[in-house]
Amino acid sequence: MxxxxxxxxxxxxxxxxxxxxxxxxxxxxxxxxxxxxxxxxxxxxxxxxxxxxxxxxxxxxxxxxxxxxxxxxxxxxxxxAGLAPGEGMAHWRLLETLNFIATELHKGFSPLFRNPADDVRETIFATLRNRFALLERKLGDKTYLLGDTFSIADAYAFVMMTWARKFKLNLGDQPKLEAYFQRILARPAVQxxxxxxxxxxx
Ligand SMILES: N[C@@H](CCC(=O)N[C@@H](CS)C(=O)NCC(=O)O)C(=O)O
The missing domain is CATH 3.40.30.10 (Glutaredoxin)
Structure with missing residues (x-):
């Protein structure tokens, strides 16, 4: 492949x-x-x-x-490797989370890559901050989005958080997300x- x-x-x-x-x-x-x-x-x-x-x-x-x-x-x-649960509620949660990241975060970022005017950028930032707050709620006190085990949804969420850093979208009031980011960053495959x-x- x-x-x-x-x-x-x-x-x-x-x-x-x-x-x-x-x-x-x-x-x-x-x-x-x-x-x-x-x-x-x-x-x-x-x-x-x-x-x-x-x-x-x-x-x-x-x-x-x-x-x-x-x-x-x-x-x-x-x-x-257990990266994508295929059965039970965990499977539906995985699909729900992937769709949330794809449509609410990934495509939410897309206009930023086209250098929008400052006021447009601030509007996009406000929406993205809200979506990251929702992501943090989904994470809750779990280690990863689906629970104790790293899944493909975490790989996708991680890249969105790298973009938040790239565009200096401050997620400082979401400490659980920061700890989650560092947890994923430390994984050997990610490195x-x-x-x-x-x-x-x-
Ligand atoms: N719907 C596609 C969108 C992928 C996408 O937006 N890729 C970006 C990079 S993150 C890209 O290749 N952009 C170049 C372009 O569209 O011209 C997917 O979910 O895979």
């Missing part, structure tokens, strides 16, 4: 998942620009017409997109993924 990624983009989440799962996934870096080439020299639009990461190319040549789906696919290749993408966080 090959994961098309851009450093620090939402593709960091399936990258972490692949390492947590111990899967053999090759990486191919995308340079975002008008041309949008892969590091291996292909036109990325030929692989994914949306030009978006994450994009997962399977060994069959099939291409899978959409972060929440790519992560579930990767987790399913290594069920022993390996950050290093492979040339990122350093603290």
């Amino acid at each position: 090959k994961l098309y990624y851009a450093p620090g983009a939402c593709s960091l989440a399936p990258h972490i998942v692949a390492r947590e799962a111990g899967l053999d996934v090759a990486l191919d870096r995308i340079a975002f620009g008008a041309e949008r080439k892969t590091e291996s020299g292909r036109d990325f639009y030929d692989i994914n017409p949306q030009g978006a990461v994450p994009t997962l190319e399977l060994d069959t040549g099939e291409v899978l997109t959409e972060n929440a789906v790519v992560m579930q696919y990767l987790a399913a290749q290594a069920p022993q 390996q993924a950050l290093k492979a993408e040339g990122l350093s966080l603290s």
Whole structure:
């Protein structure tokens, strides 16, 4: 399998998942620009017409997109890693949480990457602060979003919290989220993924 990624983009989440799962996934870096080439020299639009990461190319040549789906696919290749509960209420909580992160956080951030005017940015920040407060409520006193065990939802939430740092969105009044961030940051698979993408966080 090959994961098309851009450093620090939402593709960091399936990258972490692949390492947590111990899967053999090759990486191919995308340079975002008008041309949008892969590091291996292909036109990325030929692989994914949306030009978006994450994009997962399977060994069959099939291409899978959409972060929440790519992560579930990767987790399913290594069920022993327990990254995505497939049964009972935990399964529905996982899907609920992935959808919340995708639609309320991930897509909430998207306009910030287009350098909005200050007043627009403040409005986006206010909404995101509210969504992070909701994420903190979902976390509660648990170690991870679904309980004691790290799941693909935590990988996704972690990347959103790295974006909060990048855009200097102060989450200082949410100490549980900060402790949760540090817990995920300390995981060896997360450290390996950050290093492979040339990122350093603290
Ligand atoms: N719906 C897609 C969206 C992915 C997405 O927004 N990817 C961003 C990086 S975080 C991207 O590739 N942006 C480049 C672009 O859309 O031109 C998903 O959930 O995977």
